[in-house]
Amino acid sequence: MNFEEHAGKPLLKAAGIPVPEGATATDADGAADIAGKLLADGGKVVVKAQVPTGKRGKAGGIKLAGSADEAKGVAAAILGMTIGEHTVGKVLVEQATPFTREFYAAVINDPETKGPKILFSTLGGMDVEEAAEQDPNAMRSLAVDIRKGPDRADVRAMLDGAGLDGLEDDVADVLMKLYDAYAANDAELMEINPLAVLEAGGLIALDCKFTMDDSALPRHEELAKTGTPDKLTGLEAKGKELDLKYIELEGDVGVIANGAGLTMTTMDVVRHHGGVPGNFLEIGGESYTKGTEALSLVLDNPKIKSLVINFCGAFARTDVMTEGILNAWDELKPTLPTFWSVHGTGDVEAVAMLKERLGVDPLPDMSAACKAAVDAAKNAGDA
Amino acid sequence: MIIRGNHKVIVQGITGKQGTFWSERMMEYGTKIVGGVNPKKAGTEHIGVPVFGSAVDAMKGLDGGFDVSILFIPPMGAKAAALDAIEAGAKAVVCLTEHIPVQDVMYMMAAAKERGTQIIGPNTAGGVTPGECFTGFMPAFNDKIFRPGNVGIISRSGSLGTLMCLNVVQAGFGISAFVGIGGDPIIGTTTRDALEALDAFEKTEAVVMVGEIGGAMEEHAAEYAAKMNKPMAAFIAGGAAPPGKKMGHAGAIVMGDKGTYKSKADALSAAGVAILDTPMDVGPVLKERMG
Structure with missing residues (x-):
């Protein structure tokens, strides 16, 4: 079962990974209210279409706004939009976060090693396929023994020479927490793309893609209610x-x-x-x-x-x-x-x-x- | 490994309805079932064999222990049952259960690898070594389908594998062993593992592989097929399936250009494997290849 960004991010937060402040709305007025509160300290908000598919930005489903009125306008435009085969019925309104770099981080079930695999790349903020085209060797990976969980020293070593300019330990911490979120929620995919480097320093998850293993749904009944069931005729x-x-x-x-x-x-x-x-x-x-x-x-x-x-x-x-x-x-x-x-x-x-x-x-x-x-x-x- | 008539087998979950029904069928056919497991009925006897509280107890309590355990266990209990069998020192564990959470499956796999246990499945209908034994819920006793012979069959699917055996037998051949490897995305015995086992099995002179869209197992098997001397044919199910949909089996899904019919057929063709357009084409192809 797929989970939209707004349902996945709280799981990252619960595992100790910073995410922007925000809330969801199903109409433009609701989006304006949330924006008003978030803009009290200045800055901007980002209004994001909530659909279980990628390429939301390219489809025009992600827009910045500098005021509650502007947020109302962009939310009105995004709600009802069709992205992929999905109609947008909900937006996530979040504090916009100025960043300097974008990374990719994920934990997946890997049929080759028959275990979990941690993935990391400095090419974030784009499709995995696009990144692979740009630099096929940028993706680093680490197979994990699920009985023990990842060893932090191994995770840290996986990042050697990745060009992280002193952020290696911070990234390793996020990857350890990301693995926790993956394991706790029976994910078959727990992905952060992008994992951004804040202008002010530190890392923040600007998106979350979470797919739960369908066979594990019976042991996550509450969480499953926040998922997006497959579109059925x-x-x-x-x-x-x-x-x-x-x-x-x-x-x-x-x-x-x-x-x-x-x-x-x-x-x-x-x-x-x-x-x-x-x-x-x-x-x-x-x-x-x-x-x-x-x-x-x-x-x-x-x-x-x-x-x-x-x-x-x-x-x-x-x-x-x-x-x-x-x-x-x-x-x-x-x-x-x-x-x-x-x-x-x-x-x-x-x-x-x-x-x-x-x-x-x-x-x-x-x-x-x-x-x-x-x-x-x-x-x-x-x- | 190919499970043989002289392997000693236990059934975890032997006292349940399905466990009882199929254990009786297996015994009738010749499978050497020496015991069963149900923690609540330890110390009793069921369908003529002793019931133990755990596989570990069965290994200690049975004269000569056991080689193989078959799991008739519900999804949420399968991990604990498999770990019990692995700890007991089973050579192979046949895991029939469908819908085991994948993280549980990966845990079983890691433990099995460490102890050198071969897991077959999960989500398999089992295996048949015609004339010797069968494991799981296969119609082995139907000799229009499982007539003994020299063709080895590998299949992710029980029903489709059964159909392939039927077609092989209708064409005048017989089956050396049917290996059901299971329809889940992560399984203990891969297509390639099964292919190597059949290549090493002296009763097998040709192999028919029944693959499915999704994953990369058929591609990996093709690497081995390229250097194998025994003739081989393959049918890949799901060519007509739309992309992005799970076709019943959790593992049968095409993502982008990965796991497609074409990718699998091309890899196998390049390795010299005859690609069957329908399962019914197997007879003529075997006749040609086995000369």
């Missing part, structure tokens, strides 16, 4: 409610299969035969008893013109999955052309059930079932 939201993995796609061939790998492959084979999948819907694993819910979800999408049901049972029993679909079939009485491929655990029972209740045989393999569904969708489209 109406059907995807319904799928999520039913605890089914459903992704709506642009095509007209419906797909129901068990297991992520088999479902993806069913989509691939639909493509291979010249069709376009209309959804990803997996009912394997723990959700293999949800055939009924799965079928109604597919039928709820009016774009779907045919359906391929592809079961290959391992843990998930094909007879249980088939029975679930057939129960829904009796209830919903769909007219959608549907093609089955059924193999693996429980297939003898499943095939017998199909014959008895629907009067159909499965096709000999998934390729034949996908091809038949693609052809049926084309015919339906021509009709």
Whole structure:
């Protein structure tokens, strides 16, 4: 789950990393109020669009203001703006912070070392990709044994020769605290970009990107409420409610299969035969008893013109999955052309059930079932 | 490592519904299950084997200890169970659980590396060595799918791997070993690790790899494939998946140009691996490559 800047920064602050003072508003008047308070001591404020995506500055979603009125104006312009695929509904108003340099700092889960990795670069304030282009060797990294956490001496040594002009110890302190924030919140990414050097001296986190490991959400229930759930279509939201993995796609061939790998492959084979999948819907694993819910979800999408049901049972029993679909079939009485491929655990029972209740045989393999569904969708489209 | 019929196996979580059901299937098939673990039922017997309070106790209490532990344990308890098995000195731990927090997984990996324990998974359906044993929840007893033979299969996905085995058997071949490595982004036995194990396994004369979009494991495996003598074919699932979406498996996500179908197919092709457009193409390709 992604967290917007305003939800991530308090976690840095809690770990002891300085962040600018500020607050969020959902309308221009609210932004003006916050700006008024922050401007009491002079200076400027920065108004920042809160959306879970990068390149906010380039899109015009980050603006400076020198008065409450000016803050109201820029907030009005930013609220409602579209950045990436997100509409801005909230701004963060913060004290603007004059700085001299911008660094990049992050802690990530690294599949190569199978452990956490601390990243640091003096090229901050730009995309990681952009920085890598400018200087592929600027990024320094340190693999961490998660059982012990990072050793400060190792972190300090990682910064040797990075051109920090005496800031090495300050940066090392921030990296140690950043690791704490990463570990305490089950992050898969905890990133500060930029980590700025203040004109007055010292370091401050001017942004925070935090992604929590979805599998860890159950042990962070309170914090998860401040996260930004993935943007879902109406059907995807319904799928999520039913605890089914459903992704709506642009095509007209419906797909129901068990297991992520088999479902993806069913989509691939639909493509291979010249069709376009209309959804990803997996009912394997723990959700293999949800055939009924799965079928109604597919039928709820009016774009779907045919359906391929592809079961290959391992843990998930094909007879249980088939029975679930057939129960829904009796209830919903769909007219959608549907093609089955059924193999693996429980297939003898499943095939017998199909014959008895629907009067159909499965096709000999998934390729034949996908091809038949693609052809049926084309015919339906021509009709 | 390839788990064999003579390996002694324990099941952590043996008394649960799934643990019981699959342990019985495994025993029937030939897996040498010698004990189980449930801290609340230590000292009892379940489906004919002794139940211990921990894997450490099982290692001490069983005559000759055990080699492999299989985890039928919920996500939030998996780390403690795996650490118990590692501390006990298990050679391999098969971790079936999906949705274990990644920081817990990394902790298990660090401990396993230090003790030389091979973790298989998490989020795997397990493995099958046809005619000998199976671990996890695989339909090994279906001989239309797991007929013994000389083709080794590697798969992140249980269902898709099963389908690949079916296609291999339908083409007239048999399976030497099926290695389910799991769909999580961080796993103990990588595609390359499994490939090396199958290369070293005397019953295997060809390898079929079932990959998925996301990560860089297939690319790393390609480096080994380039110097391997046994013929190899690969299918990569997810070519039709849109970028930026997790396709069911936590590890199956394309970020920018990383983890793409093309990156994987190109790396494997360059290493001399036959790329399969669909899983059904495996038969003709094996016939050609195995001559």
